[in-house]
Amino acid sequence: MKPEKHISKLVLCVPAALFFLLISIPLYAASSKLILNPDLVRVGALYNGTRINLSAEIPRECDVIVEIMGRDIKEAVVQKVRRLGLWMNGGEIVVRGAPTLYLALSSEPALLTSPSIGALWGYEALKKRVSFSGHIKEVENDRIFKEFLQLKESLQLYGIFPGVLKVSSSSGNRSTVKGSFTLSSNATPGSYQVFLSVIQNGELLFRESAPLKVIMVGFPELVYRMAKSHAVAYGFLCIMIAALAGLVVGLVFAKSKPHKE
Amino acid sequence: MIWSLYSPIAGYSVNIFLLLGLGGSVGFFSGLSGVGGGFLLTPLLIMAGIPPTVAAATDSNQIVASATSGAYAHYRMGSVDFKMGLLIFAGGFVGSTVGVEIIKFMREVGEVDFFIEVTYVVLLGILGFLMMADSINCLLKKKGVSGSIDKSKKRFFHDRLFQALPWEMRFNKSDVTLSPILPVFAGGFAGMVAAILGVGGGFIMLPTMCYVLRMPMHVVVGTNLFQEVLVCANITAMQAITNHTVDLALALILLSGSTVGAQFGARLGHKLNADYLKLVLASVVLLVMVKILVELTFSPDLMLGIKGGR
Numbered sequence: 001m002k003p004e005k006h007i008s009k010l011v012l013c014v015p016a017a018l019f020f021l022l023i024s025i026p027l028y029a030a031s032s033k034l035i036l037n038p039d040l041v042r043v044g045a046l047y048n049g050t051r052i053n054l055s056a057e058i059p060r061e062c063d064v065i066v067e068i069m070g071r072d073i074k075e076a077v078v079q080k081v082r083r084l085g086l087w088m089n090g091g092e093i094v095v096r097g098a099p100t101l102y103l104a105l106s107s108e109p110a111l112l113t114s115p116s117i118g119a120l121w122g123y124e125a126l127k128k129r130v131s132f133s134g135h136i137k138e139v140e141n142d143r144i145f146k147e148f149l150q151l152k153e154s155l156q157l158y159g160i161f162p163g164v165l166k167v168s169s170s171s172g173n174r175s176t177v178k179g180s181f182t183l184s185s186n187a188t189p190g191s192y193q194v195f196l197s198v199i200q201n202g203e204l205l206f207r208e209s210a211p212l213k214v215i216m217v218g219f220p221e222l223v224y225r226m227a228k229s230h231a232v233a234y235g236f237l238c239i240m241i242a243a244l245a246g247l248v249v250g251l252v253f254a255k256s257k258p259h260k261e
Numbered sequence: 262m263i264w265s266l267y268s269p270i271a272g273y274s275v276n277i278f279l280l281l282g283l284g285g286s287v288g289f290f291s292g293l294s295g296v297g298g299g300f301l302l303t304p305l306l307i308m309a310g311i312p313p314t315v316a317a318a319t320d321s322n323q324i325v326a327s328a329t330s331g332a333y334a335h336y337r338m339g340s341v342d343f344k345m346g347l348l349i350f351a352g353g354f355v356g357s358t359v360g361v362e363i364i365k366f367m368r369e370v371g372e373v374d375f376f377i378e379v380t381y382v383v384l385l386g387i388l389g390f391l392m393m394a395d396s397i398n399c400l401l402k403k404k405g406v407s408g409s410i411d412k413s414k415k416r417f418f419h420d421r422l423f424q425a426l427p428w429e430m431r432f433n434k435s436d437v438t439l440s441p442i443l444p445v446f447a448g449g450f451a452g453m454v455a456a457i458l459g460v461g462g463g464f465i466m467l468p469t470m471c472y473v474l475r476m477p478m479h480v481v482v483g484t485n486l487f488q489e490v491l492v493c494a495n496i497t498a499m500q501a502i503t504n505h506t507v508d509l510a511l512a513l514i515l516l517s518g519s520t521v522g523a524q525f526g527a528r529l530g531h532k533l534n535a536d537y538l539k540l541v542l543a544s545v546v547l548l549v550m551v552k553i554l555v556e557l558t559f560s561p562d563l564m565l566g567i568k569g570g571r
Contacts, residue, residue, distance in 0.1 A: 043267060043269075044267065045266065045510065046264070046265055046277075047267040047274060048265035048267070048274040049274065075567070076567075076568035077565045077566065077567055077568060078565065078568050080561050080563070080564045080565070080566060085558060086557045087557055087558070087559075087560070087561050088372065088375040088557075089372050089374075089566055089568075093565075144565070147563070147564045148565055150562075150563055150564075150565070151563050151565045151566070151567070154563055185265075185272075185274035186272060186273060188272055216269060220268075220510060221269070223269045223270070223509050224270070227269070227501065227505050227507065227509075228505060231501050231502045232498075234501050234507070234509075235498040235499075235500075235501030235502055235507065238322050238325075238497050238501060238507050238509050239322070239325055239494045239497050239498060241509065241513070242326040242329070242497070242512065242516060243325055243326065243329045243490070245326045245329075245513075245516055245517070245520065246327060246330035246331075246333070246490075246516070246520060247329055247333055249326070249330045249520040249521070250331070250333035250334055251333070253330075253334075253524045254333070254334060
């Protein structure tokens, strides 16, 4: 091989390598590895919700919003109405586009509380996605949305937590963001997504997500699977267990206490 | 918090000690006063956050355990009229099946929680006032024979009407001759109420057996417990198949509390004044009724609810 050929290859490779390096630096700067601990939640017999820690590396002088979301579902809710002095269920409203779970956490409180910036994330952003139909007038949308949020918050399925994420400076031009959130026991087993939005000067720099899975294990999983898939066998099993338990208690106490005719 | 029980059917966590306490105290009161605890346990479970449909269905399941325990004790004493019990159950089977279908329908129209709560207000109100009046009456009399029901043998119009019913049968254990229509009909009504409310139906069947069927007191309690086992077993099966609302995990904790509590209650009951105990139980029943009534009357915190319950 001629030395000129080596030189010409080198001449081509060096700028190419430099080009890829130049491209990857901003790509690296605009990336973050979102880590959830745990990212798989096991719902066992003694489960009462769980605390999930999250951490990520982000570019310096950026703010962060983390959203934990379930899949969008069509859901029927009923309005409370007063009839004959008693509060009962009234007209049915069908809710579309509302996620089963929505939790939003931010490093800068204003990102979720300020009406101007908050419109991009949090409840204001959610409001744009959710639609209502059924026993509702157009003018009632705002009120119903507020009441829908109250219902979901009471079940600990929706929540806004401004300023709970802590950003600390890390090596070089990177910062570390850390935080945690509680996943309520009301959150049904299934797949959830955790979205991390990195914001610089009020503008979205990039967004990435990580999956969060909730699965039922052990006794609850057995009970749930039997109750839903083998209802007849499950019903008879419940009866047999209860009858046997009653008989055993009856026998134990009958032995310890003589009966009087 | 490790001391929580996850209810897979309700999709909700409840403190185990709260469940044991509820089961135990209702069983204790039940053993103390001699009345079934189903009518008290379901509303208490609702207050603990369990959806009404799950609370009622699961309570039926745990009544199978407590009624089996009691029925077995009465069977040993020879105080169960199986023939009568099976006839009551025949009605109860139909009634409880209808009751489960009513729950299914109310769930579909989105009124099940309201329906169960209103029925409880009426039931607990009547029961609480009757118990309180009875205990005050007994306390005022003082010299009267406590713990026995005055069973008048006087024949009223309804007695003559019942005697006119066809297909009279002889019930040797109860020493009565009557038409099977009566126990079947009474069982049907009690079974329907039992399915809707998750109770044993003893509060309907006990006075019916005493005053309508004219059964002697010594076979009334045992026969009622026997039919409760069968009716509640049917309700459990129906609720499990039709509504998928029976929670075995919840029922196991409740029945372990209630069966043991009932035995301790029964032992203490012999040492204490029954009328004062009945007064305490009546107060608890009325308090629960008032709590549910207040929730139905005052503006709710949430103006929206999930259709069909959680």
